[in-house]
Amino acid sequence: MFTQNKCIVLHCRNNALSTFDEMGNLTEKESYCLDHIPNPGKLKEDIYKYIESHDTIVGLNASGLVFENLDLSNKKFFGCNFSHCTFTNVHSQNIRIKMCIFDFSLFNNCNLIQSNIIFTSFSGSTFTHTLFTESNLIQNGFNGIKAFQSCFDGSDLYNSRFIQAMLVDTSFQDCNIKKVLFYDAKRQNVSFKYANTREAVFSQKGSALALGEDPDEDLNNSTTDGVVL
Numbered sequence: 156m157f158t159q160n161k162c163i164v165l166h167c168r169n170n171a172l173s174t175f176d177e178m179g180n181l182t183e184k185e186s187y188c189l190d191h192i193p194n195p196g197k198l199k200e201d202i203y204k205y206i207e208s209h210d211t212i213v214g215l216n217a218s219g220l221v222f223e224n225l226d227l228s229n230k231k232f233f234g235c236n237f238s239h240c241t242f243t244n245v246h247s248q249n250i251r252i253k254m255c256i257f258d259f260s261l262f263n264n265c266n267l268i269q270s271n272i273i274f275t276s277f278s279g280s281t282f283t284h285t286l287f288t289e290s291n292l293i294q295n296g297f298n299g300i301k302a303f304q305s306c307f308d309g310s311d312l313y314n315s316r317f318i319q320a321m322l323v324d325t326s327f328q329d330c331n332i333k334k335v336l337f338y339d340a341k342r343q344n345v346s347f348k349y350a351n352t353r354e355a356v357f358s359q360k361g362s363a364l365a366l367g368e369d370p371d372e373d374l375n376n377s378t379t380d381g382v383v384l
Contacts, residue, residue, distance in 0.1 A: 162188035170236065173216045175201050181214060189219040206230070 160171040160183070169188035176182050179201070192198055202217050210229070216236040227247035238258040245265045252272040259279040268288045276296040282305045289309040298318040302325045311331040320340045327347050333354040340357075 160185050162186075162191055164188075164191045167191060170216055170218055172198055172218065173202065173205075173214075174198075175205065179205065179208075181205070 161167065162169045162171050163185050164187060167188060167190070169190065171186040171188055172192065174182050174184045174186045186192070189195060199220060202215070202220060203222075205215070206212060206217075206227070211231040211233070212235060213233045214235065215232070217240065218236050219239045220237075221241045221243075222245055223241075223243045225245045225247075227245060227250055229249050230247070231251040232255050233253050235255045237260060238256050240257070240260045241263075242260065242265050243263045245262075247270065248266060248268045250267060250270045250272075252270065252275050254274045255276075257275065257277045257280055260277070260281075262280065262282045262285045264283070265285045267290060268286055270287065270290040270292075272290065272295055273293045274295070277300055278296050278298045280297075280300050282300060282302040285302070285305045287305070287307045287310055290307075291311050292307070292315060293311060293313045295312075295315045297320055298316050299320060300317070301321045302323065304324045306326045307330055308326050308328045309330065310327075312327075312335050313331055314334045316336045317340050318336055318338045320337070322340060322345045323343045325342075325345055327345065327350050329349040330347070332347070332350050332352065335355045337355060337357045338359060
């Protein structure tokens with residue numbers, strides 16, 4: 156995991172951004188958060204250069220940074236912190252992500268097609284025109300996300316969480332949603348066509364399969380609008 160050094164400014168509770176030695180390697184040196192670093196431009200460039208020049212990135216803390224017009228295809232990220240980041244026009248086909256944090260980040264017009272993302276948190280993030288098509292998205296946290304005109308079609312979402320999510324014009328067609336939790340999720344024009352809805356959990360009563368209920372009836376009786384099956 157990333158080094159959880161706190162910003163060296165007194166009373167600041169933010170995590171410090173990653174630092175680099177003269178050879179461009181990650182260090183565990185104490186530093187500042189994005190709000191307090193004396194030369195944010197240089198550190199941003201160092202982080203961008205590090206990501207561009209490495210195929211495997213481990214333990215990077217880039218919290219709060221903006222990433223635009225990048226191609227991260229085939230890169231691997233392990234134990235990194237990208238919370239409160241903004242991703243715009245980022246294309247990352249076949250990306251590999253494990254045990255990373257993307258909480259409260261913004262994704263706009265991004266492509267994560269055929270990605271492999273596990274044990275990762277996107278809680279509180281917003282997705283607009285973002286594609287996760289044909290991906291392995293196993294045991295991830297999407298709690299409280301907002302997704303607009305986004306697509307998870309053909310993906311394996313086994314044991315992931317969408318608790319209190321807002322899903323609008325978003326598709327889960329032909330997805331594996333076994334043990335996926337949608338507690339208190341608000342859904343408008345959401346498609347689960349061909350997905351195994353009987354094995355997902357849309358209320359705290361349990362899955363339709365466990366209760367022996369009709370999944371269509373279970374969804375129609377929940378607090379949703381415009382659900383498409």
